[in-house]
Amino acid sequence: MYSTLEEKYQRIQKDLMAGAIALVFVFLIGTSWYRLVEGWSWEDAAYMTVITLATVGYGETNPLGSRGRLFTIALILMGVVNIGYIVNRFTEAVIEGYFQEGIRLRQQRRLMESLSGHYIICGFSRTGRQIAKEFQAEGVSFVVIDSEFESVQKAQSQGYTAYQGDATLDESLLKVGVERATCIVAALPSDAENLYTVLSAKTVNPAIRAIARASTEEALQKLQRGGADAVISPYITGGKRMAAAALRPQILDFVDGILSGSDRQLYMEEFLLNPANCPFVGQSLQKAKLRSQTGALVLAIRRLDGNLIGGPTGDTILMSGDTLICMGTAEQLRSLNQILGPINSQQLRPPKNN
Incomplete structure (x- = not known):
């Protein structure tokens, strides 16, 4: 099972390309055999190869001996298998909507490349969803990145620009334009993942403002040492706000x-x-x-x-x-x-x- 829709689409592309190359190779083998072994003209050899691979049922272009007919049988089998593979992969791509997904991915890639001075939200859990809601209310440009397909779908269904990838990797952050971003918010569930995300973002773009989520005081200190400009602990902050709500x-x-x-x-x-x-x-x-x-x-x-x-x-x-x-x-x-x-x-x- 592939980890991202982009990988699935790329695999379908590779499979169809491999099938097309194999079909061309079979065509060249057939044409070369009829020309070099049977002694036919290039035109007759190519025509015989095409009608054989297409299995249209035409007769032999020129008389064939036993050896030539055995080769033609093998050529038909190779063509049927190859064309069947291509049709199977193409049908799967149409049914699964991979071509539409390819168009969407290209549009998304162009959008990512056009982003500048934007905000990046890493993780679309409860915290990430609230951050996205606030960003949308403020009218700022932002993109969501999450490794889970369901989270990406949920973000897109709410009208957000979202990318499926691992935010701890430089490659994924570069896909969402971290080098041109103003701020990155690491709201992943794991403190270690948030630390890696901050380190990766600061390495690629030292000027970016990094906000990170921390579950414990120890993680808060480590994230600060790791380069986070601000670290928020939902538990500590929530406790302070509850106390303030009671006192003031x-x-x-x-x-x-x-x-x-x-x-x-x-x-x-x-x-x-x-x-x-x-x-x-x-x-x-x-x-x-x-x-x-x-x-x-x-x-x-x-x-x-x-x-x-x-x-x-x-x-x-x-x-x-x-x-x-x-x-x-x-x-x-x-x-x-x-x-x-x-x-x-x-x-x-x-x-x-x-």
Whole structure:
């Protein structure tokens, strides 16, 4: 049993090609025999070979002796077996839909090659499905990779671009354009697989942002040492959120509403200050007047060296490479986007109406 649909399609192609080559070889043998042994012209030899292989029932082109008739019997048998093999494989390909699958695979390959600045989700389990749902809601370009055929089918049935392959292998990651991707999310069920995926992705594309899932604290530390930019443990994070829901329910509801609420009015976005297109580098927040110009609120500033300034004041100087974490309505953030330029190029999506 083949591991992927692409391998099945490639095997069918190889089988049909091998059958066609074998048929040509049999034709050459027959033509050569009638020409060199029987002494016929090339035209008569080729014609006799064709009608023999096709078993159309025509008579002999020229009289044949016992030796020639024995060869013709062998030629008929070789032709029947060879043509039968080709017809069998072709029929199987039509019934199983391999030709349609081949067209789909070519379209998918072209799509993969056109992806740039996209996100990669490794694993389409419960965690991966939720990530894909959030990515789709945000309107970002992403592709799902999973080794299980059923998971790939499920992803495709939901309208996602999906590829069947082992995310721990460089070859599979290259198929989904890891060298051109912005971020990879390793959401595989095994910590070891997530570690291998992060290592492979960072080897091919050192600039990619790697997010990984960890089941234990030990795995969390190993993934961080392996190059993951952020490691999330569903158990640790879930416990913290449950505690927050018990202790500070209103704050948690407010933050959840901003980050993932379906009917929220406020959004959060991060913006990168680039001196090439941002006129406010070197100015203070008070002088830049971002709040008065757009209505968006600057909640925090992440310096280029990683230092986080929470609740910056009007005297805080904006520096090249700063990441501004801002909150506001979709329209306010769009206005801020026009004068600052976000980290990613996606358009801020408008609020949904339930």
